[in-house]
Each structure stands twice: as C-alpha cells, then as structure tokens.
Amino acid sequence: MKKNLISVIILALVFANVVLTGLMVFTILPETQKANSLIENVASAINLELKNGSGATTADVPIENIETYQLKDGEKTTMTINLAKDEDGSSHFAVLGISLSLDKTSEGYTKYGTAALDEKSTIILNDINDIVRQYTIEQFNADTDGVKKAILKDIQNMFGKDFVIGVNFSTVQTQ
Template identity: 30%
Template sequence: MKKNLLSIIILALLVINLAMNGFMLLSVMTTNSQTAKLISDIAAALELEASGGAGGGFSNSNSGTVGVANIATFGYTGDNNLTISLKPGADGKTHYMLADVVFSMNTASQDYATYGSSESLASMSDLVKAKVIDVLSSYTMEELQADMQTAKDQVLEAVQELYGSNFIYDVSISAIYS
C-alpha cells in the first residue's frame, strides 16, 4: 500500500512539474516574441535590414556585397585630379595634396538609373568636387597620412548626403602630398 501511495505522489509531482514547465515555456516565448518585435521596430526606424543588405542609411556598410558586374566608377583622375590646399600643420606651413578620387557606384541600386547617368554625373560634378575639397581641406597633411580612412568615410558620407542616396557606396583616394 505504501508503494502505491508513493507512486501516486510521484505521479502528482510529475504532473505539477509538467504544468510548471509549460507555463514557463509560454511566458519565455511571449517575452521572446515581444523582444523580437521591438528589435524589428527599431531596425525599421533606423532603416536597417536583417540581412545587412543594400537598404537604408548612409553608412559605408549599407551596400552589402556588390558584385563586380554591378560596379561602375567615376571620379577625378589623370588630368582631372584635384589639387587641395590642406589646413596648416604643426610646422605652420600650408601643404597641398594632389588627389585622384574615384567613387564606386552600385548599378543594381534603384537610384543609379536616376543619378548614375553620364549627364547626371556631369551636372553634379562641381558639387561633388566641392564636397570632396571641403572635407579634405579640413585636415592637415599629418592627419591624412596617419588616418586616411576617416577622411574617406567623411567624403563618402558628404556625397551620399548630397545625392540623398547610397548608390555611391565607396570612395578611393590616392594622394601625393607636398
């Protein structure tokens, strides 16, 4: 008799344990779904994509991976390179930078058809050049030699803001200082 009573008590405890596990699972799943919804809402507000794709924002990482077949370039190279007067450095002298600037465009972007045509690029060329000069002339020669990536990021951001688009996703700057 004692063995049957003990078995009944164990069975009752197992049923109670099962009910408590079910309750805990439901409460965790509800909280998890609410958290996932909150994160999705925040990502949508920041215009981010879950896959890290080509949408939203104006940052460098917004383009995702662009295939070689979807890249077009324009810029200021060769005879059209830019001579930029830099901010005086620690030596107090004004230095100049002779820069080749190349912008990479994503031809698969929706805005490329609008802004990427040769006529559109030619009409905006002086404004883009002014943005590049504005950004780079705010640096000293020493600052640029130490960290060119920050300047590239600022040039890219300024040009993306000018166009209001991220179809231009990268900038390359090669420079000679004097």
C-alpha cells in the same frame, strides 16, 4: 504492507508531477512564445536602426554588387586641392584621383544611378575640396582613411547611406 503504501505514495506523487508539468506547459509556454516574439521584434528594430545609422560599407557588399564611379573635373580624372597651411605658414597641395564605390543593389542606385553623379559632380567635387582643404599636409598624410570617411559621410548625407558605400583614392600626391 509498507512496500505497497510507499509504492502508492510514489505513484500519486508521479501522477501529481505529470499533472503539474502539463499545467505548466499549457499555461507558461504560450506566454514564453509571445515574449520571444516581442524580443525578436525589438532586436530586429534595433538591428535596422544600427544598420541604417552607419550605412553600408564596401566590406558589407559582395564585390560583384559594387560599381566604381570615377569622379572627373571636366576631362581631368585628378583634382588639385590646396591644403591648410602648416605651422610655419608654407602652402601645400594634394593631387587626388577619387572614385566612389556604389552598391548596385541599393534603392539609391535605382533612384539616382550614375547619371545623378554626373549631374552633381561639381557639387560633389566642391564638397570634397572643402573637406580636404581643412587638413594640413601632416594631418592628411597621417590619416588618409579619416579623410575618406569624412568625404564618405558628406556624400552619404547627399545621396543616402546605402548608395555610395566607399571613397577610393586612385592617385594621391602631396607636396
């Protein structure tokens, strides 16, 4: 008699467990799915903001989608820029050959293309001149990547963050 009573109690508890589990599945699961959807939407919005804020880099774009554009000052492919004076007051200059890395798949490329860079090359070269002039020869030689980043940021402010994705120095001579 005790074994039958215990079996009936266990069976009743198992049945109650199944009913409560089913109730939980049908009441909590839809709310969990809605919460997951909301979290995914927020995460994608944050990801878009982060990507939009930083701009693409040459590491983010496959090499077959990158086009290089050589900046020219007339027929010259290099430009000579006076650097900031040293502490001792001596003058120095840098001779730079500058090219830009363009993302061929970006909206900016279809909107501007290389024709816009041809038209605006004097503005771009002037901005590069203004940026490089701020550095002394020691600062320039110690942090050429910082100079490239400053130039890239300025050009991305002109054309948008997804069009120009890199600045390259093909020639660097300082004296």
